[in-house]
Amino acid sequence: DAGVIQSPRHEVTEMGQEVTLRCKPISGHDYLFWYRQTMMRGLELLIYFNNNVPIDDSGMPEDRFSAKMPNASFSTLKIQPSEPRDSAVYFCASSLPYTYTEAFFGQGTRLTVV
Amino acid sequence: EDQVTQSPEALRLQEGESSSLNCSYTVSGLRGLFWYRQDPGKGPEFLFTLYSAGEEKEKERLKATLTKKESFLHITAPKPEDSATYLCAVQASSNTGKLIFGQGTTLQVKP
Numbered sequence: 001d002a003g004v005i006q007s008p009r010h011e012v013t014e015m016g017q018e019v020t021l022r023c024k025p026i027s028g029h030d031y032l033f034w035y036r037q038t039m040m041r042g043l044e045l046l047i048y049f050n051n052n053v054p055i056d057d058s059g060m061p062e063d064r065f066s067a068k069m070p071n072a073s074f075s076t077l078k079i080q081p082s083e084p085r086d087s088a089v090y091f092c093a094s095s096l097p098y099t100y101t102e103a104f105f106g107q108g109t110r111l112t113v114v
Numbered sequence: 115e116d117q118v119t120q121s122p123e124a125l126r127l128q129e130g131e132s133s134s135l136n137c138s139y140t141v142s143g144l145r146g147l148f149w150y151r152q153d154p155g156k157g158p159e160f161l162f163t164l165y166s167a168g169e170e171k172e173k174e175r176l177k178a179t180l181t182k183k184e185s186f187l188h189i190t191a192p193k194p195e196d197s198a199t200y201l202c203a204v205q206a207s208s209n210t211g212k213l214i215f216g217q218g219t220t221l222q223v224k225p
Contacts, residue, residue: 045214091158105157105158105159107155107156108155
């Protein structure tokens with residue numbers, strides 16, 4: 001398996017624009033996670049899905065952020081409108097049924113909002 | 115509130131100089147404690163899971179241990195390729211899906 005695949009790897013956008021980040025989890029993994037990493041706050045969980053259903057979105061910072069998982073092999077994280085403080089590295093991760101199982105992370109998307 | 119604190123923030127070692135990284139945690143019922151390694155520009159890579167106090171796991175030059183309040187990642191005779199940021203995370207029994215990460219320890223091993 002190629003692992004968790006994220007696209008794009010880098011995104012530069014202007015404040016106010018819509019940004020969509022994409023993730024393809026490892027085949028057969030039931031859980032999918034979206035994390036954000038910054039120097040100030042470290043790695044934070046934004047939202048996670050189990051069998052395509054959002055389970056916990058308490059980490060989503062604002063209504064400007066939304067995430068979907070229309071099927072087992074694809075998820076998106078959308079920011080609309082984007083702001084400079086959204087600049088960070090966004091990671092997607094997936095895992096087998098979560099109990100006692102590690103998560104596999106993608107390479108991340110580095111988002112810069114100018 | 116569930117919390118993870120790692121120390122030191124940064125550590126510089128000479129090749130072959132053994133040391134330990136610390137991860138202190140406060141969680142409402144520990145389901146698992148995880149160690150990850152992160153190289154610059156990459157996503158975290160899983161190393162170990164520990165489930166109960168007294169448990170130990172080893173992988174090459176790394177050994178992770180767990181007590182009721184903290185975990186240690188011991189690095190024996192490190193090599194330059196061990197240079198990375200090491201992240202500790204906990205999973206609380208109250209929420210099966212969520213991992214809470216510490217800020218990490220950035221390790222640099224000089225030849």
